[in-house]
Amino acid sequence: xxxxxxxxxxxxxxxxxxxxxxxxxxxxxxxxxxxxxxxxxxxxxxxxxxxxxxxxxxxxxxxxxxxxxxxxxxxxxxxxxxxxxxxxxxxxxxxxxxxxxxxxxxxxxxxxxxxxxxxxxxxxxxxxxxxxxxxxxxxxxxxxxxxxxxxxxxxxxxxxxxxxxxxxxxxxxxxxxxxxxxxxxxxxxxxxxxxxxxxxxxxxxxxxxxxxxxxxxxxxxxxxxxxxxxxxxxxxxxxxxxxxxxxxxxxxxxxxxxxxxxxxxxxxxxxxxxxxxxxxxxxxxxxxxxxxxxxxxxxxxxxxxxxxxxxxxxxxxxxxxxxxxxxxxxxxxxxx
Amino acid sequence: xxxxxxxxxxxxxxxxxxxxxxxxxxxxxxxxxxxxxxxxxxxxxxxxxxxxxxxxxxxxxxxxxxxxxxxxxxxxxxxxxxxxxxxxxxxxxxxxxxxxxxxxxxxxxxxxxxxxxxxxxxxxxxxxxxxxxxxxxxxxxxxxxxxxxxxxxxxxxxxxxxxxxxxxxxxxxxxxxxxxxxxxxxxxxxxxxxxxxxxxxxxxxxxxxxxxxxxxxxxxxxxxxxxxxxxxxxxxxxxxxxxxxxxxxxxxxxxxxxxxxxxxxxxxxxxxxxxxxx
Numbered sequence: 001x002x003x004x005x006x007x008x009x010x011x012x013x014x015x016x017x018x019x020x021x022x023x024x025x026x027x028x029x030x031x032x033x034x035x036x037x038x039x040x041x042x043x044x045x046x047x048x049x050x051x052x053x054x055x056x057x058x059x060x061x062x063x064x065x066x067x068x069x070x071x072x073x074x075x076x077x078x079x080x081x082x083x084x085x086x087x088x089x090x091x092x093x094x095x096x097x098x099x100x101x102x103x104x105x106x107x108x109x110x111x112x113x114x115x116x117x118x119x120x121x122x123x124x125x126x127x128x129x130x131x132x133x134x135x136x137x138x139x140x141x142x143x144x145x146x147x148x149x150x151x152x153x154x155x156x157x158x159x160x161x162x163x164x165x166x167x168x169x170x171x172x173x174x175x176x177x178x179x180x181x182x183x184x185x186x187x188x189x190x191x192x193x194x195x196x197x198x199x200x201x202x203x204x205x206x207x208x209x210x211x212x213x214x215x216x217x218x219x220x221x222x223x224x225x226x227x228x229x230x231x232x233x234x235x236x237x238x239x240x241x242x243x244x245x246x247x248x249x250x251x252x253x254x255x256x257x258x259x260x261x262x263x264x265x266x267x268x269x270x271x272x273x274x275x276x277x278x279x280x281x282x283x284x285x286x287x288x289x290x291x292x293x294x295x296x297x298x299x300x301x302x303x304x305x306x307x308x309x310x311x312x313x314x315x316x317x318x319x320x321x322x323x324x325x326x327x328x329x330x331x332x333x334x335x336x
Numbered sequence: 337x338x339x340x341x342x343x344x345x346x347x348x349x350x351x352x353x354x355x356x357x358x359x360x361x362x363x364x365x366x367x368x369x370x371x372x373x374x375x376x377x378x379x380x381x382x383x384x385x386x387x388x389x390x391x392x393x394x395x396x397x398x399x400x401x402x403x404x405x406x407x408x409x410x411x412x413x414x415x416x417x418x419x420x421x422x423x424x425x426x427x428x429x430x431x432x433x434x435x436x437x438x439x440x441x442x443x444x445x446x447x448x449x450x451x452x453x454x455x456x457x458x459x460x461x462x463x464x465x466x467x468x469x470x471x472x473x474x475x476x477x478x479x480x481x482x483x484x485x486x487x488x489x490x491x492x493x494x495x496x497x498x499x500x501x502x503x504x505x506x507x508x509x510x511x512x513x514x515x516x517x518x519x520x521x522x523x524x525x526x527x528x529x530x531x532x533x534x535x536x537x538x539x540x541x542x543x544x545x546x547x548x549x550x551x552x553x554x555x556x557x558x559x560x561x562x563x564x565x566x567x568x569x570x571x572x573x574x575x576x577x578x579x580x581x582x583x584x585x586x587x588x589x590x591x592x593x594x595x596x597x598x599x600x601x602x603x604x605x606x607x608x609x610x611x612x613x614x
Contacts, residue, residue: 069574071574071575071576072573072574075573075574075576096576100576152557152571154571154574154575155570155571155574191558192474192556192558193474193556193557193558194556194557194558194559195557196552196557200553204474207453207456208452208453208456208457208458208459208473209456209457209458210456210457210474319575323575324575325386325389325572325575325577325580326389330391330559333391333558333559333560334390334391334559334560
């Protein structure tokens with residue numbers, strides 16, 4: 001290619017970029033920083049919200065999304081990623097934005113219904129078709145010789161929920177912490193692989209054929225069944241599990257700087273609307289709106305759950321007690 | 337000072353050295369210094385408590401042990417590969433030559449995922465190995481396999497050019513002077529190649545110690561068994577424990593630096609003795 005040719009291409013590219021930039025200026029762009037497995041959900045939510053914003057608010061909006069391991073995403077926001085809203089799967093990942101740099105107002109839980117959690121999910125089991133090992137409840141998972149796939153509680157919110165669900169199950173049924181500790185010790189003695197995140201664990205169980213049961217979020221279990229075939233796996237609901245509420249918040253410092261508060265707040269509000277709740281339900285998360293939940297009732301069998309706040313003294317306490325370096329989780333896995 | 341500069345044949349010494357130092361500081365030293373500055377916020381006993389917990393110590397053993405072993409394996413087979421590529425001509429040689437670089441170019445996650453798929457118990461290789469009692473995926477052996485994979489090009493690419501420069505006439509001369517084939521190899525070929533082999537070893541080792549992407553998929557990541565040190569660092573970061581992460585990172589840095597320094601010293605020594613022989 002001659003130099004003249006190259007230059008004209010360069011000129012074309014530059015003017016194209018310029019045009020794009022001008023086009024972008026005419027609309028408000030907001031960035032939703034979110035966790036890994038919410039990718040598909042927000043891919044559906046965003047166009048719906050863009051249409052809603054145009055109709056009801058008369059605004060041209062672009063919603064960009066960024067996904068990754070939820071703690072890592074929170075770290076990026078602390079590091080300067082200009083998120084307008086964050087949508088996570090556990091509240092400590094929003095609380096950290098309050099503590100470090102005051103990016104989010106400390107009363108973020110009070111700004112939306114249900115402690116600012118538009119949906120919940122819970123921890124369930126996925127087993128091989130026909131349930132050959134007869135796994136019906138948490139107590140079956142600790143049988144010697146069984147292999148259970150769990151993502152690493154140190155690096156994954158999903159793994160943390162699993163650990164706390166097992167702990168809570170033993171605590172509530174046996175009534176004391178020693179029993180709960182023995183129970184989680186036996187459970188993690190049955191774990192042959194600790195993947196970094198929920199999706200990794202899914203791959204290990206479904207593609208690598210490792211393990212008798214995968215413990216994961218209900219939405220993940222249902223979508224695995226749908227995508228990889230209901231003839232391969234069964235979902236098992238234990239007698240008791242944990243309530244996994246997904247919190248959302250506006251990143252106050254960023255929206256005030258960028259002047260996007262109105263849109264960011266409308267975006268989160270949209271998640272609680274009937275339309276938003278329907279999209280959420282279609283992605284196998286349990287919606288908060290009772291009428292929407294009723295519409296999709298056959299997807300979500302009734303299950304008894306407990307929450308971290310009511311039984312385990314809240315996330316901050318649970319993290320310190322179980323997952324901090326040298327805390328209970330470290331003790332039980334090192335002793336094995 | 338001025339006298340020293342005028343004595344040099346090539347101009348621009350001050351400028352190029354100044355640039356070198358500034359560049360090296362900006363790209364290498366400043367980020368590394370940040371690690372130590374952050375670590376320095378800890379008292380020594382706190383630092384020691386973090387870096388000497390049994391779980392962290394187990395990862396040093398795996399990370400450094402597997403990396404050294406992988407580099408050693410790569411030296412044996414990498415030299416063999418370089419030898420074949422330089423000394424013989426055969427159909428498909430160019431293709432094999434290009435294949436060697438593939439571990440450089442492949443995103444490490446891709447390498448990790450494909451190796452895991454290959455060695456899992458339902459994988460192409462895993463299904464034959466598992467009945468023999470050899471488990472590769474999700475064990476420390478899997479870590480070794482991944483590290484061998486990513487380290488191979490380093491040895492081949494450092495040894496190859498030196499071998500190309502080593503004239504066949506040297507070997508012929510040795511033979512005509514009555515050396516047996518074995519004597520030719522270990523008195524003529526190996527001493528000449530040794531500095532390059534050590535460089536390749538050092539590079540493969542350094543890369544392996546820092547490797548995260550590919551190992552994480554195949555390791556299984558069980559505490560005390562198959563966790564690597566970089567995973568401990570990432571884990572600490574994800575718990576917002578920056579200081580703990582940098583403490584472990586500092587240990588890795590110092591250990592790697594000492595090992596690399598030793599290898600470099602060894603290399604300088606072999607180069608001197610190689611010159612004595614020739």
